[in-house]
Amino acid sequence: xxxxxxxxxxxxxxxxxxxxxxxxxxxxxxxxxxxxxxxxxxxxxxxxxxxxxxxxxxxxxxxxxxxxxxxxxxxxxxxxxxxxxxxxxxxxxxxxxxxxxxxxxxxxxxxxxxxxxxxxxxxxxxxxxxxxxxxxxxxxxxxxxxxxxxxxxxxxxxxxxxxxxxxxxxxxxxxxxxxxxxxxxxxxxxxxxxxxxxxxxxxxxxxxxxxxxxxxxxxxxxxxxxxxxxxxxxxxxxxxxxxxxxxxxxxxxxxxxxxxxxxxxxxxxxxxxxxxxxxxxxxxxxxxxxxxxxxxxxxxxxxxxxxxxxxxxxxxxxxxxxx
Amino acid sequence: xxxxxxxxxxxxxxxxxxxxxxxxxxxxxxxxxxxxxxxxxxxxxxxxxxxxxxxxxxxxxxxxxxxxxxxxxxxxxxxxxxxxxxxxxxxxxxxxxxxxxxxxxxxxxxxxxxxxxxxxxxxxxxxxxxxxxxxxxxxxxxxxxxxxxxxxxxxxxxxxxxxxxxxxxxxxxxxxxxxxxxxxxxxxxxxxxxxxxxxxxxxxxxxxxxxxxxxxxxxxxxxxxxxxxxxxxxxxxxxxxxxxxxxxxxxxxxxxxxxxxxxxxxxxxxxxxxxxxxxxxxxxxxxxxxxxxxxxxxxxxxxxxxxxxxxxxxxxxxxxxxxxxxxxxxxxxxxx
Amino acid sequence: xxxxxxxxxxxxxxxxxxxxxxxxxxxxxxxxxxxxxxxxxxxxxxxxxxxxxxxxxxxxxxxxxxxxxxxxxxxxxxxxxxxxxxxxxxxxxxxxxxxxxxxxxxxxxxxxxxxxxxxxxxxxxxxxxxxxxxxxxxxxxxxxxxxxxxxxxxxxxxxxxxxxxxxxxxxxxxxxxxxxxxxxxxxxxxxxxxxxxxxxxxxxxxxxxxxxxxxxxxxxxxxxxxxxxxxxxxxxxxxxxxxxxxxxxxxxxxxxxxxxxxxxxxxxxxxxxxxxxxxxxxxxxxxxxxxxxxxxxxxxxxxxxxxxxxxxxxxxxxxxxxxxxxxxxxxxxxxx
Numbered sequence: 001x002x003x004x005x006x007x008x009x010x011x012x013x014x015x016x017x018x019x020x021x022x023x024x025x026x027x028x029x030x031x032x033x034x035x036x037x038x039x040x041x042x043x044x045x046x047x048x049x050x051x052x053x054x055x056x057x058x059x060x061x062x063x064x065x066x067x068x069x070x071x072x073x074x075x076x077x078x079x080x081x082x083x084x085x086x087x088x089x090x091x092x093x094x095x096x097x098x099x100x101x102x103x104x105x106x107x108x109x110x111x112x113x114x115x116x117x118x119x120x121x122x123x124x125x126x127x128x129x130x131x132x133x134x135x136x137x138x139x140x141x142x143x144x145x146x147x148x149x150x151x152x153x154x155x156x157x158x159x160x161x162x163x164x165x166x167x168x169x170x171x172x173x174x175x176x177x178x179x180x181x182x183x184x185x186x187x188x189x190x191x192x193x194x195x196x197x198x199x200x201x202x203x204x205x206x207x208x209x210x211x212x213x214x215x216x217x218x219x220x221x222x223x224x225x226x227x228x229x230x231x232x233x234x235x236x237x238x239x240x241x242x243x244x245x246x247x248x249x250x251x252x253x254x255x256x257x258x259x260x261x262x263x264x265x266x267x268x269x270x271x272x273x274x275x276x277x278x279x280x281x282x283x284x285x286x287x288x289x290x291x292x293x294x295x296x297x298x299x300x301x302x303x304x305x306x307x308x309x310x311x312x313x314x315x316x317x318x319x320x321x322x323x
Numbered sequence: 324x325x326x327x328x329x330x331x332x333x334x335x336x337x338x339x340x341x342x343x344x345x346x347x348x349x350x351x352x353x354x355x356x357x358x359x360x361x362x363x364x365x366x367x368x369x370x371x372x373x374x375x376x377x378x379x380x381x382x383x384x385x386x387x388x389x390x391x392x393x394x395x396x397x398x399x400x401x402x403x404x405x406x407x408x409x410x411x412x413x414x415x416x417x418x419x420x421x422x423x424x425x426x427x428x429x430x431x432x433x434x435x436x437x438x439x440x441x442x443x444x445x446x447x448x449x450x451x452x453x454x455x456x457x458x459x460x461x462x463x464x465x466x467x468x469x470x471x472x473x474x475x476x477x478x479x480x481x482x483x484x485x486x487x488x489x490x491x492x493x494x495x496x497x498x499x500x501x502x503x504x505x506x507x508x509x510x511x512x513x514x515x516x517x518x519x520x521x522x523x524x525x526x527x528x529x530x531x532x533x534x535x536x537x538x539x540x541x542x543x544x545x546x547x548x549x550x551x552x553x554x555x556x557x558x559x560x561x562x563x564x565x566x567x568x569x570x571x572x573x574x575x576x577x578x579x580x581x582x583x584x585x586x587x588x589x590x591x592x593x594x595x596x597x598x599x600x601x602x603x604x605x606x607x608x609x610x611x612x613x614x615x616x617x618x619x620x621x622x623x624x625x626x627x628x629x630x631x632x633x634x635x636x637x638x639x640x641x642x643x644x645x646x647x648x649x650x651x652x653x654x655x656x657x658x659x
Numbered sequence: 660x661x662x663x664x665x666x667x668x669x670x671x672x673x674x675x676x677x678x679x680x681x682x683x684x685x686x687x688x689x690x691x692x693x694x695x696x697x698x699x700x701x702x703x704x705x706x707x708x709x710x711x712x713x714x715x716x717x718x719x720x721x722x723x724x725x726x727x728x729x730x731x732x733x734x735x736x737x738x739x740x741x742x743x744x745x746x747x748x749x750x751x752x753x754x755x756x757x758x759x760x761x762x763x764x765x766x767x768x769x770x771x772x773x774x775x776x777x778x779x780x781x782x783x784x785x786x787x788x789x790x791x792x793x794x795x796x797x798x799x800x801x802x803x804x805x806x807x808x809x810x811x812x813x814x815x816x817x818x819x820x821x822x823x824x825x826x827x828x829x830x831x832x833x834x835x836x837x838x839x840x841x842x843x844x845x846x847x848x849x850x851x852x853x854x855x856x857x858x859x860x861x862x863x864x865x866x867x868x869x870x871x872x873x874x875x876x877x878x879x880x881x882x883x884x885x886x887x888x889x890x891x892x893x894x895x896x897x898x899x900x901x902x903x904x905x906x907x908x909x910x911x912x913x914x915x916x917x918x919x920x921x922x923x924x925x926x927x928x929x930x931x932x933x934x935x936x937x938x939x940x941x942x943x944x945x946x947x948x949x950x951x952x953x954x955x956x957x958x959x960x961x962x963x964x965x966x967x968x969x970x971x972x973x974x975x976x977x978x979x980x981x982x983x984x985x986x987x988x989x990x991x992x993x994x995x
Binding site for chain 3: 060062091092093094095096097101103104105106110111113114115118120121122123124125126128129130132133139151152155156158159162163317318319320321322323
Binding site: 001003183188189190191193194196197202203204205206210212213215216217220221224232237264274277278279 | 348351355382385521
């Protein structure tokens with residue numbers, strides 16, 4: 001694994017940024033200043049970071065309702081994202097997309113998606129474009145366990161296989177589609193990965209809390225896709241720290257379920273412990289990143305709050321390129 | 324009442340090897356079916372009770388559904404299924420705990436469905452309970468592919484005393500390991516020191532990173548790390564010795580050997596030395612940092628301040644030779 | 660230089676010329692090559708009605724046969740459009756939008772707005788519409804108002820070979836998602852079409868016939884029905900002005916309003932369902948923006964609010980005919 005010191009620090013900063021972003025949105029949402037629906041990614045950071053650190057500018061990703069982590073991992077600017085969540089003109093989407101639709105095509109981020117299972121067909125298209133235009137790009141669809149049950153996802157697994165597309169489907173199985181447990185709702189006893197065999201596609205399941213496992217596996221899948229080897233399905237078993245959306249009381253979860261996961265499987269804690277053990281990275285190095293990230297998130301919130309909403313005229317713009 | 328334990332690993336055979344080398348995968352549905360066929364075999368020789376642990380992978384829940392249907396549709400000849408009461412974490416420690424409970428509940432035989440890794444964990448806790456080993460992994464050397472119906476009959480026959488277990492069981496070797504003086508769960512086939520810094524996706528396939536390999540046995544027709552030894556200097560499962568191989572990158576090593584390092588993957592390895600590993604011979608690894616792979620899975624990361632010691636031992640698990648059991652049953656006419 | 664060709668040939672020619680002009684134009688759909696991966700002829704069908712036949716020989720892999728999997732391939736066309744291609748996807752019948760609508764109306768249509776103006780999605784979805792083929796309720800609908808309802812989509816409904824070619828070329832060059840609706844009864848009609856490439860801008864209605872007495876707005880196949888009625892009415896001294904909007908989104912509102920301001924009378928003839936359909940939409944437009952010009956009530960000629968029946972006699976009753984148009988025109992002409 002090509003993880004030098006710099007790459008490790010980058011991975012930590014990425015995961016930490018996602019965590020602080022989500023923790024802060026959680027706090028700010030509770031004040032009532034953020035409207036609409038937000039779905040937080042805290043707890044799942046190793047998946048987005050492990051996959052996206054294997055990608056480059058040629059590559060595309062499509063995301064889910066729970067898209068903030070994927071956006072940050074693919075390089076979407078954090079301040080713009082925060083402003084977008086506040087519905088401000090300086091937001092990534094000029095305040096017209098909101099949390100569920102943050103996208104930045106220049107960064108290869110084809111959008112969080114308000115439709116469960118909306119992304120995989122688009123990613124087949126992105127893969128087809130990369131293949132047709134010979135860019136060498138790879139396209140990654142993130143879906144949840146809920147999205148893994150959508151016909152769009154299953155159709156896309158088939159299409160990507162028969163067209164031999166450079167696509168990777170990452171099922172982030174956090175145990176629940178809203179309130180419905182994946183062990184019940186996903187056939188094969190909750191193992192979306194077992195569906196890969198039905199499409200003749202390699203399927204790999206891994207501990208989605210373990211950055212190193214995700215990073216290494218994603219690297220193999222990306223290499224395979226880039227070299228014309230075709231699509232892969234990766235299932236990351238992981239947990240979300242917050243509810244389906246902010247305001248979800250989560251009474252469907254077991255007592256202390258989240259507490260136990262936070263104690264035993266926190267991806268940031270596992271990562272920090274590993275990288276500091278042999279002394280290549282020190283606690284002070286990580287603290288420096290923590291401070292920088294905290295400042296970035298603080299600035300993002302301050303700037304987002306202070307920024308103006310889009311003008312009334314923006315209601316009518318950008319429906320069409322020309323009409 | 325005769326009790327059997329069944330330990331079925333829900334996680335085996337779905338790791339990164341599917342991706343790098345198109346290794347086989349066995350779905351949870353198929354694992355459930357394997358257990359059901361084993362239950363049929365066990366029921367046929369009159370086993371009363373089967374102990375299993377609950378798993379989050381879905382084997383037991385699938386099984387419970389099957390039992391419900393089975394009861395409705397056909398006369399039940401399966402043993403009672405008892406799910407062990409224990410917390411389930413989804414981690415390796417579940418397996419250790421389950422085997423402890425099986426011992427306490429007087430399991431006469433444990434059937435193991437899994438790969439080398441699963442067998443390694445079971446072997447750590449099973450004591451003198453014989454194991455019936457069924458491979459559901461892909462990169463396996465220790466267990467063999469075995470139809471579970473027949474394996475169930477054989478397991479039941481040993482448990483019921485229909486055959487003399489001393490005549491049908493093999494005493495296996497194992498490799499003990501200590502890190503900084505602390506004993507760890509050992510290995511049944513191989514311990515490999517690699518230059519990887521991270522455990523990552525666990526599997527070992529980048530041959531340029533291999534540094535030292537310790538083997539309990541090495542067969543030329545094996546798949547995986549032990550094939551290196553098998554192709555250099557075969558050692559039998561019952562021989563009073565093992566093997567140590569010094570490895571390195573091909574371009575700087577004395578000898579180059581192409582080996583089937585994983586299913587679908589034949590890669591060159593650099594060999595710098597091969598020697599016999601004597602029983603109970605104490606030894607310390609040479610590498611200063613890297614990972615330790617136990618039976619083909621990276622498990623321990625170590626750095627320059629850590630000491631890693633490895634020793635070959637006799638007291639591995641007892642394993643049932645299914646073929647021998649069935650021959651004895653046939654001679655005795657016990658299944659007629 | 661113009662020559663007489665069919666509507667179907669005009670569409671083929673537009674696709675051919677655009678694929679030759681721009682390498683980023685690709686096509687995908689069910690059987691658009693037809694038989695490509697089977698044992699017989701490669702280009703066996705060229706689409707269910709043979710419209711794309713022959714293009715595979717010229718453009719090879721830029722034509723992709725798809726599985727019957729509309730969500731995946733329509734979505735793939737949409738995704739590819741955001742990544743530098745100009746896909747023309749064929750949705751065999753517009754009725755099949757039911758299995759892939761999300762990718763059209765929640766994804767393609769909304770990207771540009773939701774993403775703050777950054778996205779361009781130059782995708783064309785060609786699809787067959789309309790009744791008259793005895794194809795019954797699930798293969799005969801005129802669902803273009805459903806797409807017209809969605810901001811972000813453009814909807815094209817050509818009525819002549821000339822328009823079909825020019826509008827399809829414009830659709831492919833356009834940077835927004837376009838639903839291109841081909842009425843299945845029109846494929847065999849003939850008309851003068853220039854050999855060279857040309858594009859007809861969207862939102863510019865065609866004045867099919869000029870007249871001072873009654874404005875008749877007719878769409879798609881209904882343009883010809885209206886023409887037939889107008890011919891007859893002219894004999895009785897009633898001069899109809901027939902306007903074919905050609906695109907329902909954008910809609911050339913100015914032309915319709917200007918004409919009504921001249922005639923003071925409006926009949927809308929459309930084959931889509933009456934509720935929330937094009938006739939209701941255009942009637943509403945005129946009522947809200949040119950009410951003072953109207954000399955009497957607007958008349959809409961549409962099918963009844965029912966599914967399309969199979970039986971030939973019932974289907975003929977379903978589809979608006981020239982007699983109904985004539986009656987409607989006489990009624991409005993008599994008013995005021």
